[in-house]
Amino acid sequence: MRAENRSIYTHQQVKLPSYAKINLGLSVCYKRPDGYHEIRTLFQQIDLADELTFSLRPREISLSCDYPGVPTDERNLCVQAARLLQHRTGSQTPGVHIDLHKVIPPGGGLGGGSSNAAVTLAALNHLWQLHFPLNVLQDLARQLGADVPFFLSGGTALASGIGDLLEPVELWEAPWVVVACPSLHISTAWAYKELKIGLTKKGECGKFQGFLRARPRLSAWSEWLENDFERVVLPAFPKLMELRGELLAQGAEMASLSGSGACLFGLFADRTKAQNAAQKVGEKTASFLARPTRWGYSEISTVFTR
Numbered sequence: 001m002r003a004e005n006r007s008i009y010t011h012q013q014v015k016l017p018s019y020a021k022i023n024l025g026l027s028v029c030y031k032r033p034d035g036y037h038e039i040r041t042l043f044q045q046i047d048l049a050d051e052l053t054f055s056l057r058p059r060e061i062s063l064s065c066d067y068p069g070v071p072t073d074e075r076n077l078c079v080q081a082a083r084l085l086q087h088r089t090g091s092q093t094p095g096v097h098i099d100l101h102k103v104i105p106p107g108g109g110l111g112g113g114s115s116n117a118a119v120t121l122a123a124l125n126h127l128w129q130l131h132f133p134l135n136v137l138q139d140l141a142r143q144l145g146a147d148v149p150f151f152l153s154g155g156t157a158l159a160s161g162i163g164d165l166l167e168p169v170e171l172w173e174a175p176w177v178v179v180a181c182p183s184l185h186i187s188t189a190w191a192y193k194e195l196k197i198g199l200t201k202k203g204e205c206g207k208f209q210g211f212l213r214a215r216p217r218l219s220a221w222s223e224w225l226e227n228d229f230e231r232v233v234l235p236a237f238p239k240l241m242e243l244r245g246e247l248l249a250q251g252a253e254m255a256s257l258s259g260s261g262a263c264l265f266g267l268f269a270d271r272t273k274a275q276n277a278a279q280k281v282g283e284k285t286a287s288f289l290a291r292p293t294r295w296g297y298s299e300i301s302t303v304f305t306r
Contacts, residue, residue: 003295007303012056017049018119019295020110022258022265025225027206036162040206043150043157046290054123057095067102077117105181109259117144118151122297126304154296173218174292175267176274180243182285184262191260194232222254229260250277
């Protein structure tokens with residue numbers, strides 16, 4: 001499913017959506033010699049989106065955001081992405097003001113900051129007329145974060161390495177997605193530590209290749225797709241266990257954490273059930289109704305060529 005076109009472009013300004021992701025499954029394989037963890041995960045972009053407006057400025061880079069607590073200085077990945085492009089191109093690069101309208105809850109495992117960074121790279125590559133090819137932008141994206149490259153591809157991808165090595169895939173079902181985001185903070189470093197994954201490689205590390213070959217119906221996805229973080233995160237946060245149970249009780253074919261949380265998602269075959277579930281879960285915590293989508297560099301580029 002393609003992303004709805006919510007873009008506006010002039011030669012001085014562009015407004016673009018910045019879509020979230022969920023991890024349909026996530027396996028932590030082993031701890032690498034460099035200190036990172038080798039993972040396998042199936043990324044799925046969904047049409048829950050922030051909105052970014054880029055306005056050309058003579059030289060300076062600035063950011064504003066309407067979501068309390070989101071940094072607007074050099075800690076923000078949008079600013080880091082713009083600085084990285086400026087550094088790469090030298091003193092002749094223009095500046096930009098970025099206005100970030102935040103909808104994706106920060107820190108919940110939905111990749112909002114990484115998505116914002118990828119959209120910033122793609123937008124400024126066009127707005128500043130830099131003409132970098134996609135492989136150069138992918139290299140820059142890796143410097144910003146492990147899952148930033150995914151958002152330059154969008155859609156669905158099987159990821160390995162630290163999440164930065166991508167194999168695009170096509171899903172054969174397009175379920176309704178109910179996202180539940182309680183007001184909890186879960187440290188990713190804590191979650192990895194609690195998993196107690198050593199330097200020994202797991203066998204196949206997840207069932208993803210088998211899942212993609214078997215192409216099971218949505219009702220059987222939970223037999224193939226697991227998130228290793230659930231075994232440490234859910235027992236430690238009973239609220240998440242309760243919400244996961246609520247999603248399943250409302251008819252979700254599967255329900256799981258995204259990343260290490262704290263957001264969960266439920267996959268529904270039926271739109272009405274999904275809408276009812278979003279309303280029911282929304283009585284307890286922030287909830288969103290979404291669908292799978294594709295919005296990457298190729299789709300963003302079409303905004304600038306219309």
